[in-house]
Amino acid sequence: MKALMFGWEFPPHILGGLGTASFGLTRGMAMQSDMDITFVIPKPYGDEDQSFLKIIGACNVPVNWRDVNYDQVKRKIGNTMAPELYYKLRDHIYADFSSIYTNELGCIGFSGRYPDNLLEEINNYSICAGVIARAADFDVIHSHDWLTYPAGIHAKMVTGKPLVIHVHATDFDRSRGNVNPQVFAIEKNGMDYADHIITVSNLTRDIVINKYHVDPRKVTTVHNAVEPVSKEIQNIIPNKNPKEKVVTFLGRITMQKGPEYFVEAAARVLERSKNIRFVMAGSGDKMVEMIDLAARRKISDRFHFTGFLKGKQVYEMLKSSDVYVMPSVSEPFGISPLEAMQVSVPTIISKQSGCAEILMNAIKLDYWDIDGMADAIYSICTYPDMAEFLQKEGKNEVDNIKWEYAGNRVRAIYEKVLRS
Template sequence: MKVLMFGWEYPPHVYGGLATANFGITQGLHAQGDIDITLCLPKPFGDEDHTAARIVAMNCVPIAWRNVDYDYVKSRIGNVMDPDYYYRLRDHLYADFNYMYVNELGCMDFAGGYPSNLHDEINNYSIIAGVVARTEDFDIIHAHDWLTYPAGIHAKRVSGKPLCIHVHATDFDRSRGNVNPTVYSIEKDGMDNADCIMCVSELTRQTVINQYHQDPRKCFAMHNAVYPLRQELQDIPRPDHTGKEKIVTFLGRLTMQKGPEYFVEAANMVLHRTRNVRFCMAGSGDMMDQMIYLAAKRGIADRFHFPGFMRGKEVYECLKDSDVYVMPSVSEPFGISPLEAMQCGTPTIISKQSGCGEILTNCIKVDYWDVHALADAIYSICHNDGLFHYLQEEGKKEVDQITWEKVGLRIRKLYDQLLSR
């Protein structure tokens, strides 16, 4: 089976959970041995893992014909794309896009990540998808999140092949209900045109059905997973904080969706009961200054640390150095980070508004707004060794059974059902 997949980010260049999920899904599908994946990315850097998917650099796909020398093409894009593939794509141009801004190779540049002109990049990406869809041989299309839905729709119209979309989040999650009408329109158009909608949780599936008015029969919950820790991550030592200061960690985007203010307020309550705890708020986002000011206003700035955005090994070092991990999200479609924390042997507290709570048992769940319950849970784990060790051991056992290979099998089953119609 051949899959044409549209993604937006991919490790090691991680901007959020989408990269981690995209990587896990491709690996889980590849593990079956008979699925070939062509993964389109706006701006790959050449250091991505190619074992599970052949990566197409959309910023190296020509949309305007250029008579250029082979050696020059190789010098310009050889680190991310085979020059022969560039010429193959050039021969499948379906329109003249010279009126758009293209470079000397007839390609469009991408900033990568989430720039201020994101909507322009989404549109450009969808145009380029037409060239790729006319060139590639594939059985099914798989588009990740609203950024790539227009590309998936274009590929479907070009090829007539079925379209699966993967809903990792909706704008209802990101905006606390203050939905951006442009984003909503893109999301709904993707859902309306999809033959199959995979949602990262039942929570998200219900949002898709009720807020985007989709047929429940084509909507499926497809929970995320984690990969076993690499040996170098397993080898990171876990400090023993017995009789010492405990460390409680929030790790994620500092945006209203993630509920960082509830973490600070709960910390304030804990610190009224004990001063033997430090709080780490790792990440970046538009609420960072607000959280620093809030910690200062509550008089707990001396107990708070703001190390900024973390990636790669830093994340696992932070998780292993923590006695409690907290994800107080207001609306979390899934949330992979609690699974990663539990992998590291860190007892975890999540909000009941988190999709991962549908598959996790050995963690503590509270309503995001109930800062009293959150504070009690933090204090209990920090001061009850029995509870700490139970959540540590049973949590790790639980997440070790939640694998991307199992997710890949479930996705494959949906592919087969779609293709058999």
């Protein structure tokens, strides 16, 4: 089985949960011995782990024919793509794109991030997808998130192979309901063309069915999983003050993540207990507002902001926490609570998160229930048995949520679309 996947992010250069999920899923699928994955991203850096799949950078795909010799190609893009592949792709240029600016190899530039001209970049990505689809050998097309839906559709149009789209989030989650009509149109179009739709939770599945009016038979939920923690992370020694408890919020400080509910809950807890500190780690457009709110609640002495954390820092923060809180207003899945539970941190999540559907040993609350959240935080910090129980049972639970199983479910969907 050969799959051509379109994605936007791939570790180690990631900006959000999409990259983590793409990596985990492809690795889980690669455990199937006959699975062959080609993963297209806008801009590879050359340090991606390609041991279990092949990565093609859209920024290395020629769309305008240029007469360049082997050495030139090797020098220019050799670290991310073999020159042979370049020539093979060059043979499959299908239209005249000379109106688009391209470099000396005839390739379009990509930022690989989420720039202001995102829609243009999405369109260019889909042009490159047309070239790749004509050149590559595959059985099924798999597009991750709305940015790559147009590319997936294009590949399907060219080859007639079935298209599976993977909904990691919808614009309804990101905007609390005020959707951007252009984004909605792209999402809707992708869902209409798809032969099958994979959602990361039933919460997202309901949105896809109800807000995008998709036939429920076409939508299947495959819950995300989590990669086992590496030795390096296991060996981090947490920096803990035994006299104080640390309660952590970790993520983008945006409307979607519900940071204000965390601040309010903190204020309620601090009314009664003094040996608890609260940390809001991450950055985002609501950060200033949150600093201001903490000051107004007069808890700034016990409420700390760390700014954006990267890689190992995330786990250092998690490991020195006693409670992890994710009060997301709408979270398609949310892998981070699973990561917290992996390092034995008791976790409180909102019922409006997709991961709440599969997690048993986490405390689940409505995101707006600040009294309940405060109570749960107090309980974990005050009753050692509660904390211990959640640590132990939580770790046991997430250690059995594996990408391999998710991969098998995706495989079953491939088989299904190929049969019909």
